Amino acid sequence: MTDWSGRRVLITGGLGFIGSNLAHRLVEHGAEVTLLDALLPHLGGKRANVADIAEEVRVVEGDVRDESLVADLVADSDVVYHCAAQNDRAHAGRQPQMDVDINAKGTVTVLDAAAASDPAPRVVYTSSLAVYGRPETNPVDESTPARPMDLYGANKRASEHYCRIYHEQEGVPTTVCRLANGYGPRAPIEKGYGVQGTFVAKALRDEIIEVFEPGDMIRDIVYIEDVVDALETLGTHDAVLGEEFVLGSGDPTELLALAETIVEIAGIGRVELVPWPEEWTKIDRGDVYCDPSKLESTIDWHPRTDLETGLRETINFYREHREEYLDQ
Template structure:
């Protein structure tokens, strides 16, 4: 899957490039030799962190701007070969308590971007989500599964995806949608658990705290390590066969929540599993077991997951041991001292 070579000489824009998925992609794009622009509004409480681009700051043009700001977006898009549209409001819960902000960023923001691409056509790779499927009616979930979201986030992500394909068809630019799985790994925000549980569970385990599991903890989930998601983005941005397609990602190794927590506790050498009742706000947006069918992207682009869960967890814990001060808020204790070599580095 050597796609990096295809980016040499290309100019790319990553919206949301200071966040988790965006910044990991930006690191890969810089390494590929692409000219990289980032547009990110650094809005609280989303996942942006300037440290996410540590070491490559001088190789990236960073526009601190909002995707809803047409002038800034036009300036960022002009002259670009590929836009990876990753910026979003990503909280399922917040989309139910503040649906207008979700609508504004995820739908209007996408349309502002598409209007800019209409004037300066380029390929658009949209960051979709498994949340677009909502309540699961058959397993494994392929791209033809019904779209019946359980929250406004899923509704708006569906709308934004359709905006991309419609404007691409009408105005003649190529579009690809990558419906991401739950993804974990380095450069995710670790200050709260509103944007995905896996990284938050790692945070709790590293602080040697109880990890709450909604009873009975048998729900299946399907997790990808972020490097595998990055490879999928790179393929979607460059390969001709990707154009016009929607792709699921998946791990091929679904895991129930209790086993997931046990694996996290083992990797972090801390934390304990604590069974708790479902909070009502979570129960109403629960999708049921989720197992992804990702055979379409495997057949079309040759993508396969390469990092198994236990290895991804170890890499993630090692990253946060090294950079805890850049990612952990003050409300939880920092991880206990370990013998990890990074603990002795003077750069912290």
């Protein structure tokens, strides 16, 4: 366990899925945590996500696009986890300027503030496997060509380049982490088509889980506690500076099988195959899962949670916190 006592940590997007779970861990390990979140309605950030640590964190409701605010917060930090993102791929196509502003310009705002600080804080950037677009082969790793096929993936890839440039030219200690499909407690449950929370929520509400035909699309599903294990180490390990990593379970999971497993564990809900909506057909990435060997060998990290165990933990969480999440 890393001792974070006395370390000042800023998490952008800190009321979202990744940021709030990371905040719980870092508070537990002694960090002084500040959470910046704009609470934009379609992105899944909720104050309920940190209700049980509300007295132990500082919450700043503000936007990563606010240069002055970000500069002040970054200057007062030892480590910055830049998790803030417009993370809806379909929304990126409908609102391209907003996606550029948050996912590209927002990253530059954070990095520029870090470069202006003395000393510059470490910056860990949470990217996405979406940077690979539709990969020709699987599993993907750090050597796989990044050819994003939508605006969301393109802006995440641009931010990866910004991290590299600020590291090489401005001396900002950056690390890029390309996340697979995370799931677990505090995941957004009202967002379009996704496995992070919507499948679980629909099952627990005894609704139909709609899976796009024929249901054999493959994704890399990784439990949030395993993600947090890796992110915590990426914030302290010197060997990761200036590097890019993929972070996932390394296991391919078919979405139809995932939905059926959720219904089986929950004991409620049902699954139905449906045609692909036109909006999603244009940005279908096909199958994608990753090989996290580089991360495993660099920081001695390994995913510890099998899918069934993680789903049981997730379902139990939402049952225990139904009023805060499912009954809204």
